[in-house]
Amino acid sequence: MPTYQAPRGMRDLLPEEAAGFDRLFAVMLARAQRYGYPRIVTPVVEDREVFLRSAGATSDTAGKEMYDVALHGTGGLALRPDGTAPVTRAYLEHGLHRTPQPVRVFYWEPMFRGQRPQKLRYRQFWQWGLENFGAAEAAADVEIIEFTNGLLATVGLTDVVLKVNTIGDTASRPKVKAALVEYFSTYRDELDDDCRQRLEGSVLRIFDCKNPKDRQIAAGAPKVRDLVSDEDRAHFAEVSEGLERLGVRYEIDDRMVRGFDYYTRTVFEFILTDPEFTQAGEISVAGGGRYDGLVRTMGGPDVPGVGVAGGVDVLYFALKQQGVKIDESVNADVYILSGDPNDGADRTQLATPLREAGFRVAIDYSKRSLDKQLESAVKHGATVAVIRGTEESRGGKVIVRDLVAKEQRVTRLAAVVVEVGRHVPKRQKPRLVDEPGAAGEAPYLTDPRD
RNA sequence: GAGGCGCUGGUGUAAUGGCAGCACAAGAGGUUGUGGACCUCUUUGUCGGGGUUCGAAACCCCGGCGUCUCCCCA
Numbered sequence: 001m002p003t004y005q006a007p008r009g010m011r012d013l014l015p016e017e018a019a020g021f022d023r024l025f026a027v028m029l030a031r032a033q034r035y036g037y038p039r040i041v042t043p044v045v046e047d048r049e050v051f052l053r054s055a056g057a058t059s060d061t062a063g064k065e066m067y068d069v070a071l072h073g074t075g076g077l078a079l080r081p082d083g084t085a086p087v088t089r090a091y092l093e094h095g096l097h098r099t100p101q102p103v104r105v106f107y108w109e110p111m112f113r114g115q116r117p118q119k120l121r122y123r124q125f126w127q128w129g130l131e132n133f134g135a136a137e138a139a140a141d142v143e144i145i146e147f148t149n150g151l152l153a154t155v156g157l158t159d160v161v162l163k164v165n166t167i168g169d170t171a172s173r174p175k176v177k178a179a180l181v182e183y184f185s186t187y188r189d190e191l192d193d194d195c196r197q198r199l200e201g202s203v204l205r206i207f208d209c210k211n212p213k214d215r216q217i218a219a220g221a222p223k224v225r226d227l228v229s230d231e232d233r234a235h236f237a238e239v240s241e242g243l244e245r246l247g248v249r250y251e252i253d254d255r256m257v258r259g260f261d262y263y264t265r266t267v268f269e270f271i272l273t274d275p276e277f278t279q280a281g282e283i284s285v286a287g288g289g290r291y292d293g294l295v296r297t298m299g300g301p302d303v304p305g306v307g308v309a310g311g312v313d314v315l316y317f318a319l320k321q322q323g324v325k326i327d328e329s330v331n332a333d334v335y336i337l338s339g340d341p342n343d344g345a346d347r348t349q350l351a352t353p354l355r356e357a358g359f360r361v362a363i364d365y366s367k368r369s370l371d372k373q374l375e376s377a378v379k380h381g382a383t384v385a386v387i388r389g390t391e392e393s394r395g396g397k398v399i400v401r402d403l404v405a406k407e408q409r410v411t412r413l414a415a416v417v418v419e420v421g422r423h424v425p426k427r428q429k430p431r432l433v434d435e436p437g438a439a440g441e442a443p444y445l446t447d448p449r450d
Numbered sequence: 451g452a453g454g455c456g457c458u459g460g461u462g463u464a465a466u467g468g469c470a471g472c473a474c475a476a477g478a479g480g481u482u483g484u485g486g487a488c489c490u491c492u493u494u495g496u497c498g499g500g501g502u503u504c505g506a507a508a509c510c511c512c513g514g515c516g517u518c519u520c521c522c523c524a
Contacts, residue, residue, distance in 0.1 A: 005497090005514080005515065006515095008514080008515065008516090009515095065451095065522070065523085081523095081524095082524080111524075113522085113523075113524090114451090115451085115521085115522065115523080116451070116452085116520095116521090117515095117516080117517090118517075118518070118519085119516095119517070119518075120524090121522095121523075121524080125524065126524095127524060128524095129524095194520090194521075208522090208523095210520085258523095283524090284523090284524070285524080286524080287523095287524070309524065310524065311523095311524035312524090313524085314524065315524095337484095339483060368478090368479095368483095369479095369480095369482090369483045370483045370484060370485090371481090371483055371484070371485070372478095372479090372483090372485090373483090373484095373485090374483095374484055374485040374486095375484095375485050375486065376485090377485075378485050378486055379485090379486065385484085385485085387484080390483085390484090399484085401484075401485095403485075406484090406485085408484080
């Protein structure tokens, strides 16, 4: 047993999986940017109040799942359990409500919940999300949902179904609750303990009860959609129509509600349908909705909002489960070998132009026999070996050997990059600024067109 | 936070309460410097702490971690 282990419910992403996550992130970030949602990054901790205010009193996230941080000299910090509250805090703190609306942002960050870990439910997990502040129109709801639908399709997730519902706005809420309390009260004695407690607190969540008996009772309850205001219904009709016109397939789930109190009107979830995930209830890969009262609750003006959040770990697992190919390769393209045991610096010198050209280049530092170095290069998964310090590689020449095709060629030093390029696919080289025809790393931190 | 089940080198496994083995992987070397083979050698383990016992990987208790269920939820 190792002396130290990762904390309970937290895991390492080893290079292969991390590489896959990077790919997924790149796809998502690019998509978010194309929709006009640039990335935002907030601290990993916030004042506990930020979460307490946003989540609502009846949410467990606000209570026992809060991941408190005991830090010398600070009071009342907690690791963030989700992205919406911190982003909303940032929106208000930086006066983004006084910038052109709507404000659209994307995030991808680790989140924390102090719960007992289960499969795909960690104490530290990765979550991505979109938030849109300042747009009350149904088209914003539609955009958020359509984004998610397209994202999941793009990355290759097929076994998923979209469920939508409306739970009415804050004005409708009292009426909705009253009607549901009235209905469920007649069955008070038949509900199990947990469920009966919800009757006092957030009645809506009775629909989430797992007990078969409770579910049966819930099935007969009045539909929330029939209890909300005409405006709420009209909004929902617009959302539905928008989804239909965009060809987004969905089903209306009369009993779907969400865990947080701040949701208003539209709520939605993307549920995994692969048998692997439906054994013990539904697992959603993404979900969200409208939260028109949240900004106000957090101490700001009356600004509408709508957003989505998804679990990266769940999505990633589901994709693997479905057999979606994700490139997790971390191997070097090129391995530098040498028959000369005392030419360490020369090996690095040989690697430099290849690295400049964008190849992944690893060096065998050892003084072992070429035999062993070659074996090692193969085991490390390199595609090409560049060999110096041999008979053939004198006079400014090296051997470029394709380890897959098992063919090699003696090449002039000046032509190594080109020769390697014949065997290894080009890799994109990141730059600080996009500039047509730019060579090398751009030294600009600002856009030169400014 | 509660409950069920589990935990043997890096991985996969074996060992009636009686010497902790095996395979793969890993490292070094050789096959006299062009590769995954082969050969030799080497490293690494009973999750931790108590207890029962002449003797514990095994039985008991506490803790850790995983997994599933509940709670809750991404």
